[in-house]
Amino acid sequence: MAQFDPRRQxxxxxxxxxxxxxxxxxxxxxxxLYQPVTAAExxxxxAAQIAALEIxxxxxxxxxxxxxxxxxxxxxxxxGETLEQAMLRTGIGADEARAIVRTLGNAYDVVxxxxxxxxxxxxxxxxxxxGDARLIGLTVRTGPATQLTVSRSFDxxxxxxxxxxQVSNETTVATGEIHGSLSASAGRMGAxxxxxxxxxxxxxxxxxxxxxxxxxxxxTLVFDRTxxxxxxxxxxxxxxxxEIKGQVFYRFKPEGSNEAKYFDADGKNIRGFLLRxxxxxxxxxxxxxxxxxxxxxxxxxxxxxxFAAPTGTPVFAASDGVVVEARRWGGYGNWVRVRHSNGWExxxxxxSRFARGLRPGQRVSQGDVIAYVGSTGAxxxxxxxxxxxxxxxxxxxxxxxxxxxxxxxxxxLAAFQAERRRIDALIAARRTGxxxxxxxxxxxxxxxxx
Numbered sequence: 001m002a003q004f005d006p007r008r009q010x011x012x013x014x015x016x017x018x019x020x021x022x023x024x025x026x027x028x029x030x031x032x033l034y035q036p037v038t039a040a041e042x043x044x045x046x047a048a049q050i051a052a053l054e055i056x057x058x059x060x061x062x063x064x065x066x067x068x069x070x071x072x073x074x075x076x077x078x079x080g081e082t083l084e085q086a087m088l089r090t091g092i093g094a095d096e097a098r099a100i101v102r103t104l105g106n107a108y109d110v111v112x113x114x115x116x117x118x119x120x121x122x123x124x125x126x127x128x129x130x131g132d133a134r135l136i137g138l139t140v141r142t143g144p145a146t147q148l149t150v151s152r153s154f155d156x157x158x159x160x161x162x163x164x165x166q167v168s169n170e171t172t173v174a175t176g177e178i179h180g181s182l183s184a185s186a187g188r189m190g191a192x193x194x195x196x197x198x199x200x201x202x203x204x205x206x207x208x209x210x211x212x213x214x215x216x217x218x219x220t221l222v223f224d225r226t227x228x229x230x231x232x233x234x235x236x237x238x239x240x241x242x243e244i245k246g247q248v249f250y251r252f253k254p255e256g257s258n259e260a261k262y263f264d265a266d267g268k269n270i271r272g273f274l275l276r277x278x279x280x281x282x283x284x285x286x287x288x289x290x291x292x293x294x295x296x297x298x299x300x301x302x303x304x305x306x307f308a309a310p311t312g313t314p315v316f317a318a319s320d321g322v323v324v325e326a327r328r329w330g331g332y333g334n335w336v337r338v339r340h341s342n343g344w345e346x347x348x349x350x351x352s353r354f355a356r357g358l359r360p361g362q363r364v365s366q367g368d369v370i371a372y373v374g375s376t377g378a379x380x381x382x383x384x385x386x387x388x389x390x391x392x393x394x395x396x397x398x399x400x401x402x403x404x405x406x407x408x409x410x411x412x413l414a415a416f417q418a419e420r421r422r423i424d425a426l427i428a429a430r431r432t433g434x435x436x437x438x439x440x441x442x443x444x445x446x447x448x449x450x
Contacts, residue, residue, distance in 0.1 A: 067124035091133035174428035201367035267408035282309035302386035333377025
């Protein structure tokens with residue numbers, strides 16, 4: 001039987017070709033054919049080409065005789081479950097489930113499959129009486145720009161194809177409002193974990209995330225990214241600009257410097273000596289000062305600040321320094337102490353665990369993950385106890401006179417101002433809707449991967 005050519009125009013279209021099941025059932029017929037026949041290599045496709053092939057494939061394939069129109073069934077691998085077992089939950093027969101696993105295994109690790117992995121399937125069921133359901137198509141995303149599809153040809157055989165979407169580089173201006181944490185809000189707008197981490201570190205110098213941020217506060221992030229035509233982030237470069245609650249930061253690399261830094265609009269380095277909060281999105285549950293101890297019930301001095309957060313929340317180094325202690329320490333439980341310059345030290349207590357490889361003598365940079373929130377030692381629940389030391393004595397983390405950053409001048413200031421004008425022009429163009437190929441509206445972005 002002659003194979004269907006998805007690039008040949010069909011004679012007619014039917015309304016159901018646009019259903020959600022179509023996207024799965026299509027086989028995404030424009031990729032690398034693994035079995036049982038071969039196909040020529042096809043270059044990455046545009047979103048429009050992909051959509052056209054999907055419509056043609058669905059319109060031509062239809063449903064098996066005596067079976068219903070395909071319905072979309074989301075399949076998520078459960079803990080301890082194999083792919084074959086997950087496929088059986090859709091209602092297909094055991095032989096068909098094994099055939100699907102065997103076919104997909106030509107290009108996908110079906111043995112070491114992880115819990116939580118999602119597959120999208122299109123399933124047809126018998127119109128009358130009982131019987132096994134039948135797979136029309138299955139799709140699994142293997143990367144931001146790639147996916148594998150198993151589909152059924154006219155002779156009933158299963159076909160495996162890989163689709164790669166075209167990607168391009170662009171500068172993205174993402175503007176939105178904070179709902180929940182900054183991490184969650186930025187992630188919903190296309191910023192991946194790398195950009196979110198940079199933004200969190202950046203704002204930690206000036207903003208207390210537990211008290212200063214309110215729902216509805218606006219923010220803007222500018223960053224380079226590699227993106228698919230459908231708007232999915234493949235990779236990101238560095239964060240070029242960030243704004244929140246009137247705080248504005250630009251990325252700039254001074255002449256002769258080994259690394260870029262962030263400056264305010266006047267060219268002042270915004271990197272404070274210590275982060276105001278060494279944890280993202282937590283609330284202050286206890287301040288520095290005299291309080292009633294939650295376990296003993298006695299009035300006593302609380303020589304640090306407590307941040308309530310779920311177990312496993314990352315804890316950041318408040319400044320550059322050297323790890324002095326990473327050990328169990330009485331009522332403090334798992335404890336880390338970091339020595340910084342000019343007599344400053346910071347301490348972190350009740351940790352669930354230390355960062356992998358963390359040990360005394362190790363150098364850390366401001367914003368590095370050094371441990372994770374827990375409830376070890378004398379603790380009533382998961383939280384971070386944070387201390388700041390100055391010349392061997394504990395001080396109030398919010399009241400201490402902490403050193404500030406430096407300022408640009410001369411040629412460096414002029415170069416910075418030129419970069420600032422470039423970024424400002426991108427933001428202005430985004431707000432006016434100009435040059436759409438260089439800016440992406442926040443509402444048009446898909447969540448990033450990873």
